[in-house]
Amino acid sequence: MSIKSGKIPERYRLFLYATPLLLLIFLFSYLPLYGWIYAFFNVRPGFSLFQSEFVGLKWFKSLVSNPTQTAEVVRVMKNTMAMSVLGIVTSIFPVIFAIFLTEIRSSRFKKWVQVLTTLPNFISWVLVFAIAFMLLSVDSGIINKLMIELGFQDKGVNYLASDQHIWLKMTLWSLWKGLGWSAILYIAAITSIDQELYDAAKVDGAGRFRLMWHITVPGVMPTYFVLLLLSIANFINNGLEQYYVFQNPINKNSIEVLDLYVYNIGLLGANFSFATAISMLKSLVSIALLFFANRLSKIVRGESII
16 A cells, blocks of 8 residues: 555554644653753752742652661652562462463353452452451451350451551452453453364373363463563552541651552642652653563563563
């Protein structure tokens, strides 16, 4: 095809199809980077940027020169990395769930299980906290009432306010919310496996578990490995919605991740400049981790992810 004939070449046509998406990415991902300039000023609420004092690298230097700020950032990074590691460790559960789900014989039961496990992904973390409050509330929580009735407790326990095992609790809530949704990609990978491999293995006398272990698992591993590398690149981006709704004065020291810390000191503490400086460093670390994951993929799989 040629432009002279009045038809656009396919490679340009595909680019035009992607233009709206690229425009949205530019508007919401790259244009806001203009706000990074706040990190070089002493921005005060109620004053414009140009009325603020230019301080250069002051906020970046305070991360290492101010012991209090350094200790706070170390604490937050510890929480962030711990929850990210737990998230990576538990990322194998959607794979296991997808494999066993595809082994269910009843299509009706399989659909119900998939729907019920996917629905939590579409509810907000506010509703998740409402469910947690209904289950774990001190006075009216189902769990507290059950534990008292069974004699395991003498009185109600405030599970939501406790900071014990908070990293594990947040990981379990996140796993429950995203299990079904995360399994969709693995189910798609399983359905794309050549059926002739299963037929040949059955002829050789392989049972269901051998089929799963020797055919299904190797077939889904490339997809899992790519998503694992992307999660490594996204290591310090935990988000803040989950931790924001579950935080309270008792568990704040253990639940405050980097994104939530930026929100607390930026919007609640009105220290916009310092919050911007931390966000910039977080973005640079994420880029470095992305290139590390890409290099790791090149070494292990012989293919890059970007």
